[in-house]
Amino acid sequence: MTENELYKYRGKNIRVTCIDGQVLTGFCSMVTQAMDNDPEIASIVIEPKGGGLTEIMLPEIQSITVE
Secondary structure: HHHHHHHHOOOEEEEEEEOOOOOOEEEEEEOOOHOOOOOOEEEEEOOOOOOOOEEEEEEHHEEEEEE
């Protein structure tokens, strides 16, 4: 998956499967490009149904599906 591919999930309810097997679901509220992050790695932020925010870095993502 590339940084540019992350943008198609912004504003949608998604299911993210991480490389460690963890599965997170929620609303993708933000995509941060690598040059705006420290370290310079792209990420997405999801809002799980239970509340709060979770940032997932691009190298941690195995797959994303729209729900």
